[in-house]
Amino acid sequence: MRRFFAKEREPLAGLRWGSLKSNNLHYCIDGVLPLGSCHHQKIAVIDDEVGYCGGMDIALARWDFREHHPVNKERKDPKGLLDPHHVEPFAPYHDLMMVTAGNSARALAELFRDRWNLACDDKIFPLSSEKAQGLPTAWPDSDPPDFENVDIAIARTLPPVKRQPRREEIFPAYLAEISKAEKFIYIENQFLVQIDIARALNKRLREKPELRVLAISCDLPKGIMERKSMWAPRLKFREIIESGGVADRVALVHPVSRENGKEDPVRIHSKLMIIDDKFLHLGSANINNRSMGFDTECDQILIGQDQKSRKKISDVRTDLIREHSGREALEIGRLVDSFAPINDFLEEVPTSRQHFKRINDEAFRKESFVQFAKMIADPRRPLISADITIPLSRKHFGKHFSKPWVWLFLALLTLAAVSGIAFANNGPDWLSLKNITGWLSALDNSAYTIPIILGLFVISSLIMFPITILIAATSAALGPLAGFLLSITGTLLSACIGYGIGRKLGFSKIIDVFGKKTETLRNQLNKRGTSSVAVIRMLPILPFGLMNMLFGINAIPFRSYLAGTFLGILPGTITLAFLGSSLFKVISSPSPQNIIFLFIGVAVWILLLILSHRLESKLHRKAL
Structure with a gap:
């Protein structure tokens, strides 16, 4: 921003x-x-x-x-x-x-x-x-x-x-x-x-x-x-x-x-x-x-x-x-x-x-995505209330996900990912999605491909760079399957490192940097382990790297943290890995075909979200 x-x-x-x-x-x-x-x-x-x-x-x-x-x-x-x-x-x-x-x-x-x-x-x-x-x-x-x-x-x-x-x-x-x-x-x-x-x-x-x-x-x-x-x-x-x-x-x-x-x-x-x-x-x-x-x-x-x-x-x-x-x-x-x-x-x-x-x-008359940009950057009313609470219990989670506005919000999250891709494509030249994809393509078939890409995921999370951009670039450069496997591995690796940093830093350091919203979030995290991690990963309200540290500070059991993170990031990672290149094409060439792929991406995101939530609920019932 x-x-x-x-x-x-x-x-x-x-x-x-x-x-x-x-x-x-x-x-x-x-x-x-x-x-x-x-x-x-x-x-x-x-x-x-x-x-x-x-x-x-x-x-x-x-x-x-x-x-x-x-x-x-x-x-x-x-x-x-x-x-x-x-x-x-x-x-x-x-x-x-x-x-x-x-x-x-x-x-x-x-x-x-x-x-x-x-x-x-x-x-x-x-x-x-x-x-x-x-x-x-x-x-x-x-x-x-x-x-x-x-x-x-x-x-x-x-x-x-x-x-x-x-x-x-x-x-x-x-x-x-x-x-x-x-x-x-x-x-x-x-x-x-x-x-x-x-x-x-x-x-x-x-x-x-x-x-x-x-x-x-x-x-x-x-x-x-x-x-x-x-x-x-x-x-x-x-x-x-x-x-x-x-x-x-x-x-x-x-x-x-x-x-x-x-x-x-x-x-x-x-x-x-x-x-x-x-x-x-x-x-x-x-x-x-x-x-x-x-x-x-x-x-x-x-x-x-x-x-x-x-x-x-x-x-x-x-x-x-x-x-x-x-x-x-x-x-x-x-x-x-x-x-x-x-x-x-x-x-x-x-x-x-x-x-x-x-x-x-x-x-500027023919600018694309003007209405979407106005909705995000120039709203008259809050998109999300300051008093909103995160539904961490399974009962409330299901209740809230039955409401139409939640699905609208999830669709907006997908479009927000597109906005992130647009940022990379129109930001500094060295930070464009085209250049990142080119760099990663040059690594293909190299012995150093895997460690370099995993390292990029870790560094990106630590500097609060949008991981969605890196997932899309990795998939565009290496293909959807390799992109998904490397992206999910890199995301989980960066989540583990951020968790460890959070355990070392302590809560007071993080609240000094990011403010009192982190304290409210920390209190809610105490209510549940795996399910709270999964839900918050699905509804990202803070940068991915910051969330990693907050989970570590809260001392949630590492096994619950890792399982919840996997469930929470799975829908978005699959969607971006397999459809990221199509989403980017909407930015560069908003043809009817590419727009159709965009809406397919939204539908896939929502479908995988439902499936991952049901899986999380099943695991939760077994744990009781």
């Missing part, structure tokens, strides 16, 4: 932060969100007096000057990283944060405490209730306040977990603000794909003939999943906004920086909407589905209530357009106030480094 969304994220962050052993630095991994949900809020609070909220991650490749020079040698990461930018400085990058004091900062502090106390065992409490007089000492000297004595609303997105109900405050706030627009809507957002917001913009454009919309986003996607789930759907977003004869008042653009013969697109990561001079809406939420209902988000909405605050809101908008286009502030103000055509904002200033270019996503 690092390739899909953000390779700058730190791998094994819990292990790194947990090893600092500082008495005044406390680190907690959220383990209560629904599976696949992201803690996407970006909040920092100092002494309950100064609060930061916006789009900026504490991550690599995020820093830049506002000038966004195409080349900047200072725009680089520290040395010694797995995936650094210190050799080749990263591209221009644009983001926004809002810093506040007073009631707004205290509200952010309260929100942070609620999130921490929900996710962590060690509770935290408010600091002194005394209010600072004047500007707090923690306020940054480099940024004097732009606003004073203004109302700021906080809007959140929170999925339902534990005692916390669902909160969807950002989505209705967007709709309400858009409905108040009169002459100019200015948007900066990394993603523009949320269809209901597109419809709201189009509706208001039809209602107000003089209204114009200038939306700034990124030029090109990062990785296959972003391309399929965010860029291909952006075509639909644009078509909806521009429908009904309003296209000449809408511009979806990306900024570029051009200097000394070099031109680079500026990466947009900000999440901002300014409605006339009435609302300044800034936070962490993208204009996509998951930010409106699935992830945790926090936005702040500054409301222009008097002439002074409204003037400041329009000044912020003018300053940002100036940053991206190079136009003078007075000219930008004139274009906005005179209801000038939207194309006037896009005309290049000859003396400027910065320019707007219209977004052109036509290259």
